[in-house]
Amino acid sequence: MVLSINKNMELLLEGKSVAENIKKDFQKRIEKIKDEKKKVPCITVLGITGDEASLTYIKRIEKNCNQYGINFILKLAKNEEEFIKNFDEVKENEEITGIMFQQPLPKKISELINQIPPEKDVEGVTDLSMGKLFIGKEDVNIPCTSKAVIETLEFYNIDLTGKNVTIVGRSNIVGKPLIPQILNKNATVTICHSKTKNMNDILKNSDIIIMAIGKAKFLKKEMIKENAILIDVGINFEDGKMIGDIDFEDVKEKAYAITPVPGGIGMITNALLIDNIIKSV
Ligand code: NDP
Numbered sequence: 001m002v003l004s005i006n007k008n009m010e011l012l013l014e015g016k017s018v019a020e021n022i023k024k025d026f027q028k029r030i031e032k033i034k035d036e037k038k039k040v041p042c043i044t045v046l047g048i049t050g051d052e053a054s055l056t057y058i059k060r061i062e063k064n065c066n067q068y069g070i071n072f073i074l075k076l077a078k079n080e081e082e083f084i085k086n087f088d089e090v091k092e093n094e095e096i097t098g099i100m101f102q103q104p105l106p107k108k109i110s111e112l113i114n115q116i117p118p119e120k121d122v123e124g125v126t127d128l129s130m131g132k133l134f135i136g137k138e139d140v141n142i143p144c145t146s147k148a149v150i151e152t153l154e155f156y157n158i159d160l161t162g163k164n165v166t167i168v169g170r171s172n173i174v175g176k177p178l179i180p181q182i183l184n185k186n187a188t189v190t191i192c193h194s195k196t197k198n199m200n201d202i203l204k205n206s207d208i209i210i211m212a213i214g215k216a217k218f219l220k221k222e223m224i225k226e227n228a229i230l231i232d233v234g235i236n237f238e239d240g241k242m243i244g245d246i247d248f249e250d251v252k253e254k255a256y257a258i259t260p261v262p263g264g265i266g267m268i269t270n271a272l273l274i275d276n277i278i279k280s281v
Helices: 015-023 026-037 053-065 080-092 107-115 126-132 144-155 175-183 201-203 263-278
Strands: 040-046 072-078 097-102 162-169 190-193 206-212 230-232 237-238 241-243
Touching: 015 144, 015 263, 026 263, 040 053, 040 080, 053 072, 053 263, 072 080, 080 097, 080 190, 080 206, 097 107, 126 175, 144 175, 144 230, 144 263, 162 201, 175 190, 190 201
Parallel strands: 040 072, 040 097, 162 190, 162 206, 206 230
Antiparallel strands: 237 241
8 A cells, every 4th residue: 555645755654554464374274273273372572570661572472472373471580590401391391382581681591592493493593593694504593674675675565676675773683683584585685774984975875775773863855866765664762652673754755665663673673573473483
């Protein structure tokens, strides 16, 4: 679906339709798994008690799982020893089809992430999953936020062939996994970060810009070229209001298309996580 928002901007790349398109077969797929494999998808989230902020995110995943009858287990450990014990239990348990680590975690524990069995790595965060993604293997879960960007571009029929695409932000969950996916679509990829010197020149020459830095309203109209396509991954809060890395009001007359925040990449990310959890059975 394409929605015009003003006379200059052609497209508001809203996420609801993209997410609904991803979710449309979930119920049917789960019923089929129950019938044929006599199993139910089951995700376990492992964490350490005390991080209230990330619990909000986990609770949203639980709500989404409940909606589809997916089993959801949260195991919060009191210390590192208990975390390792919980992890050992779920790794071996055949009823548990997916494992997630609640981040952030102490470094020592965080490194255990590579021991998540590949078939249970629903977030695609292990070194093995990341390596497979980079060399183009198909049997791999892709980090959901990065994939949400690709799903958006595909849903709105935005062809990347020969385009200059710039990703701003080089994290392991967004920027880096986007590189092979964008390359795969025959675009020329540039990735910027906090030490990039000539970022404004690069952005001015970009047909598509993907912002993932976590700086509210960072991208302004003077930094983009006329008719650029802008994807906003950023989630920032100002006075309790969610805003992206792009100054939407400032750029909207100059951009060709833009994803809103909220209502853009975030809701697609949530749908893709459920997709990976269903695939894990
Ligand atoms: P990280 O903090 O891990 O990475 C931020 C990246 O931005 C780093 O590579 C950093 O560069 C770069 N950066 C920071 N400031 C600048 C700057 N001024 N100019 C250029 N590059 C800069 O963030 P995440 O990747 O985890 O998240 C990015 C944003 O996306 C956040 O707002 C987060 O909330 C949001 N997010 C949204 C999701 C969704 O579902 N929509 C899911 C996950 C994240 P350097 O490496 O040099 O430090």
